[in-house]
Amino acid sequence: MERGVQRWIVDISKWEPSPHDFSFALSLLPQHEHSSVIRFVKMEDRKRALVSRLLQYALVHQVLGIPYDEIVIKRKLEGKPYLECAKGYSKFPNFNFNVSHHGDFVAIASEPVCIVGLDIVCCVKPQKETVPEFIHNFASYFSRLEWDNIINSGTSDEILVEFYRYWCLKEAYVKAIGSGLVNGLDRVEFHHTNWTNIFVKIDGKPMKEWRFWLFELQKQHWVSVARGHPKAAAGSYKTTMSQLEFDEEEYHKGLGLPNVTFVAQTLEQLILVSHDADEMVE
């Protein structure tokens, strides 16, 4: 079961592909994914889109052993990618994954039982407004308590980081349930002890079936991971879950699986995996 829990990350600032290298990497993905990479206008976004897809296919191949060209990854209406062909290969009740990218990093997280969401933020300083002006744009997404914590954090820099940490967690939650940006995020209130033991209250009720983690990466990036009950999956994403009902013990086993640290991968390693080599470093 632990094998279903994966956390991989790639630093794309180190990847400067020539047009030829880029085309080659793109060709490793199924044809129908190509347009979704190319549609991005900026090269940096294309790189992130490409790497995020390579991570998905590499992880599925690595963990479930599905032959690379048999992997079928689709998205429902709200946009969260899911694995379609798992039956027969997956020994896990609900193998699912989520990717995120921002700034220099692209990452993926997978879980065997719980739904998983992941978000990376890069603490970018607002260019054309002050920090209070910037964060004020997002005030309606925070509860009173969270907002007070943010604005009372101290200096501008500390306020900004606090803002991003809360935002990152909210995004991880939204992405775990697969719903797109939700209304009423101000009712999803995060509590923590120095950013550990993070838990969420929704409409004042503590959600005991969720776990959250927040880690600092290099270069002022943060990554959050959310793990929750498949029943909480939203809309059409819920239909991709194989098992929604669990008895308490079974669910808590899944909920309590270790949250492994992120393993850095390089592009070269991802490309090797796509060529079915056994050289993926764990």
Add this chain to the structure above:
Amino acid sequence: MASVSTSCLRFQPLLWQSNNTCQAAQRTSLKLVSVSWAKSGFPSLRATRFRVSCAANPLTMQKVCDIVRKQLVLSPETQLTPETKFSELGADSLDTVEIVMGLEEEFDINVEEESSQNITTVKDAADLIDKLVQKKAEAGA
């Protein structure tokens, strides 16, 4: 029943984007126009769901593009069409919120959270703005 000003009535054929191979959320909206012409005797077509789509005000479009360009730090050569999706320009969730805020400020309107989630293209934004501005004008604000 929406009241339609005849000067900007435009019929939109059913648009299926054939170049869209990716599975990402694509809103293909059914646009049938419900019209009754009293004089010419054309039958009135009723659809259970309809949306009257006017050509968006070019000035609105221009302002939307300016705001988007600024927010996403686009190079001047970057082409923006009405169909350009914010996500394709590299907009993340933070950018989308800021773009909507910028539009609210520029046009002195208020965009509901549910509506803002439906804004995925430049045209979506311009259409919504025109609608809200007109509503405001009609309310005699």
